Amino acid sequence: MDTKACYAPDMPVGAATQQRQIPRHSAVVRVTHWITAAAFLALLVTGIEILISHPRFYWGETGNSLTTPLFQIPIPSSRDLVPTRFDYVLPDQNGWSRYLHFQAAWAAVLTGLIYAAAGLWSGHFRKNLLPASTEWTWRTFHHADIHTYNPLQRVTYLTVIFVLFPLAIWTGLALSPAFDSAVPAAVTSLAGRQSARTLHFFVSMSLLIFFAVHIAMVALTGFRRRMRAMTTGRV
Amino acid sequence: MNNISRRKALTSGLATATGFAGIAAAARLARRYRLIPPDSGGIYGPGETLTYAAQRILTAHSLAREFPRSMISKVPFANETSPRNEAFQRLQASGFKDWRLAVDGLVANPVSFSLADLRRLPVHSQITEVVCEEGWSYIAEWIGTPLVEVLKAAGILPPARYVVYFSTDRDWWDSIDMADALHPQTLLTWAMNDGDLAVPFGGPLRLRVPRQLGYKSVKYITRLTAADSLKGFGKGLGSASPEGGYAWYAGI
Numbered sequence: 084m085d086t087k088a089c090y091a092p093d094m095p096v097g098a099a100t101q102q103r104q105i106p107r108h109s110a111v112v113r114v115t116h117w118i119t120a121a122a123f124l125a126l127l128v129t130g131i132e133i134l135i136s137h138p139r140f141y142w143g144e145t146g147n148s149l150t151t152p153l154f155q156i157p158i159p160s161s162r163d164l165v166p167t168r169f170d171y172v173l174p175d176q177n178g179w180s181r182y183l184h185f186q187a188a189w190a191a192v193l194t195g196l197i198y199a200a201a202g203l204w205s206g207h208f209r210k211n212l213l214p215a216s217t218e219w220t221w222r223t224f225h226h227a228d229i230h231t232y233n234p235l236q237r238v239t240y241l242t243v244i245f246v247l248f249p250l251a252i253w254t255g256l257a258l259s260p261a262f263d264s265a266v267p268a269a270v271t272s273l274a275g276r277q278s279a280r281t282l283h284f285f286v287s288m289s290l291l292i293f294f295a296v297h298i299a300m301v302a303l304t305g306f307r308r309r310m311r312a313m314t315t316g317r318v
Numbered sequence: 319m320n321n322i323s324r325r326k327a328l329t330s331g332l333a334t335a336t337g338f339a340g341i342a343a344a345a346r347l348a349r350r351y352r353l354i355p356p357d358s359g360g361i362y363g364p365g366e367t368l369t370y371a372a373q374r375i376l377t378a379h380s381l382a383r384e385f386p387r388s389m390i391s392k393v394p395f396a397n398e399t400s401p402r403n404e405a406f407q408r409l410q411a412s413g414f415k416d417w418r419l420a421v422d423g424l425v426a427n428p429v430s431f432s433l434a435d436l437r438r439l440p441v442h443s444q445i446t447e448v449v450c451e452e453g454w455s456y457i458a459e460w461i462g463t464p465l466v467e468v469l470k471a472a473g474i475l476p477p478a479r480y481v482v483y484f485s486t487d488r489d490w491w492d493s494i495d496m497a498d499a500l501h502p503q504t505l506l507t508w509a510m511n512d513g514d515l516a517v518p519f520g521g522p523l524r525l526r527v528p529r530q531l532g533y534k535s536v537k538y539i540t541r542l543t544a545a546d547s548l549k550g551f552g553k554g555l556g557s558a559s560p561e562g563g564y565a566w567y568a569g570i
Binding site: 146190 | 364365368377381382383385389391394397398447449450451452453455456457528529531
């Protein structure tokens with residue numbers, strides 16, 4: 084391994100020994116990363132489970148088995164009154180899925196708040212994720228350095244943290260009739276309840292795509308080292 | 319141990335202690351202000367309690383969204399209806415004129431209402447959305463007697479914290495806290511859109527709780543009981559829903 088790559092390019096040589104003890108990811112980042120990962124997996128599995136009970140999507144305020152869907156996912160349903168092209172019904176797992184979905188949502192939201200507060204406080208977003216204007220060159224895109232992120236990675240992480248997760252929370256909250264009674268704008272601004280549900284699905288699928296690419300990139304660029312960096316902090 | 323790691327150990331120890339003390343204090347406050355749902359035991363208890371407590375604080379007096387008449391769904395979806403037994407069919411054959419709604423428990427005068435009695439109480443109508451936990455929804459106009467009027471007529475007593483409601487289907491009973499029971503939109507519904515409430519939609523009498531998911535709006539209501547605790551009903555989890563794996567509080 085090229086030891087020189089262990090240090091940021093502008094690092095004075097004298098700082099090298101001290102730098103060795105600074106973890107690749109801070110403790111806050113490592114802990115919140117794994118809680119979020121667990122919560123996301125729980126949300127994903129239970130979300131799919133809930134979706135199966137009505138795999139039809141609509142636009143606007145209302146929609147049900149008697150109205151025309153915007154689109155329908157070609158899978159069987161766990162409920163017998165949903166029109167699908169299949170002549171059988173899947174096992175219904177909505178009960179625990181719903182309990183776990185909302186519990187995992189709380190875990191994700193509370194963890195996200197801690198991460199965001201710590202990130203703003205420590206300058207994590209500014210230092211590690213905000214791309215510097217000098218980095219916008221093609222060379223840096225090809226640069227796979229375990230000690231830092233290239234601009235494409237930075238923009239992707241910022242989008243996931245500040246766009247996709249907040250949108251998932253917003254579109255999810257908009258599906259709560261009680262929350263909507265207190266904050267009607269949460270759902271009316273999304274063109275209605277069924278639109279909010281459809282958007283919740285698309286945002287979740289975007290997060291799923293990010294998740295798949297994220298896992299693939301970790302696997303392709305040294306799975307053990309990257310896992311170690313996110314677990315113990317050492318590269 | 320050098321200074322930095324000692325300081326770190328002290329800070330994180332202090333933070334952990336503060337965290338536990340905070341959780342203990344929050345739990346105490348939640349109990350005091352009745353922010354703990356009856357199904358708060360078990361592994362999903364923390365999430366359920368957070369949801370119920372947060373929404374009770376946020377939605378204390380908020381009204382479910384109402385819609386213009388033009389948004390009433392042309393094809394409302396009745397969903398499953400419970401199996402109608404012989405007794406129900408007999409009542410249906412005579413136009414539900416013998417249907418009774420019994421009100422008992424923590425009330426000054428336990429009473430029993432016929433549908434005609436209910437119609438003589440103040441009438442309220444609302445155009446609200448039925449939201450099923452599966453994901454679908456429809457909008458209808460619901461006409462009926464606010465639950466609060468029935469509770470007032472029976473003289474609900476101050477210790478009452480919940481109203482438990484039962485239907486002709488023994489497996490489908492539920493309960494709501496007083497925030498929802500006294501809420502102006504919680505409606506003992508006997509008419510829908512342009513006519514009587516049809517049987518598939520819960521006729522002759524359905525309790526509409528529009529700030530919660532559809533499964534809290536139980537069809538074929540025959541009895542209301544005001545109670546100070548839900549322990550004595552079923553398994554003590556508040557309703558048939560948690561016994562079947564679903565949350566008691568469904569404001570989500």
